[in-house]
Amino acid sequence: MWIERLRIERLRLFEEVELGFRRGLNVLVGANGAGKTSVLEAVHVLANGRSFRGNVRDGLIRSGSAALRIYAELDPDDGSTVRRIGVERGTRDWSARIDGSPVPLLSDVYRELAVVCFEPGSHALIAGTSEHRRRFLDWALFHVEHAFLADWRGYQRALRQRNALLKQPAVDVALLDAWEADMAQAGERLTVHRRDYLARFEPVLLDVARRFLPEAGQLELRFQQGWGDRPLADALQNARNRDMAIGHTTVGPHRADWEIRYERLPSRETFSRGQEKLTVLACVLAQAELFAADRGSWPVVLLDDLASELDAGHLALTLDRLVHSAAQVLVTGTAALPIVSGAEDRATVFHVEHARVRRED
Ligand SMILES: Nc1ncnc2c1ncn2[C@@H]1O[C@H](COP(=O)(O)OP(=O)(O)OP(=O)(O)O)[C@@H](O)[C@H]1O
16 A cells, blocks of 8 residues: 555644655655654554654644644555545544544554554664564554454453452452453454464564674564463463452463564674664564565555664665565655665655655656
């Protein structure tokens, strides 16, 4: 899929701006603070309901405005007609539209637009909490496995109920049994999806990482499901006394994690900052490639401030790989990028200046 047109209203410094993107590489160039990252944030919000720099409370809405709106026209790349999607954040809530009609669930809009993103904060995928790594996995499953969202929601709901019960002075055991049964069912299913995805992801990542970090040697992914080896129902029951004492659930898929081990870098503490970034970039590119193989069309690839994150060799490697794929890429930088020779016709440059955007034709 790719974005033909994007309209941003009252997001960060933008009052109103419209961009006509093209397939291939879209390079947004401008000075610091000009608004380049804000364009990528708008796309990220439309695809996920949150920016990679935080949510509405983190200054997403333009100062002095009460609401923001983002609208896009998408080419699904499967021969079907252009889809029009939009989200709006009023004073309190989000609302969403597809092809002009309101939709009850924001996730209906998120399904239309798949976006992967590499930006200066992305190193959290390696160095940050396990939540980042779960989100990475669950993004793919949300887009590829239709049953996943229902299991994920079912599990979260039962987990919330169990946590609320655990905080009560006299726990209702029959209710606890019931919510644990729901957690166990949905939790086991979503864990199978996560494990299967990682097994399919590993060889794709291996191929990308071999090019980006040849010095690190062979790579291996390890998954921890969030509880021991026994069935989840048993693990929950065994943990009851401890969980009642501390007032929340200590075992289950909400504690799942995964990690990358390299043959010559024994633990993530031995990664340099650069190796950390390259590993994350390899994950993002591999995820995009696997998505394309699964869905038959690429997600939109967002790359924020790529030139300041990578050395010249890795920058060229990344752009080369993407320019020769069918992905639409939106990349920002303070200076023009060294576009892969022979691929100039697949690159469009946008100049971002004081909240205005001008396309170079
Ligand atoms: N809520 C807001 N209301 C108005 N302006 C805002 C708001 N939040 C951020 N800004 C301004 O928007 C701009 C943010 O720009 P953005 O981060 O997109 O710039 P950039 O071109 O990516 O810059 P850099 O190269 O420095 O990363 C800054 O000028 C900032 O001061």
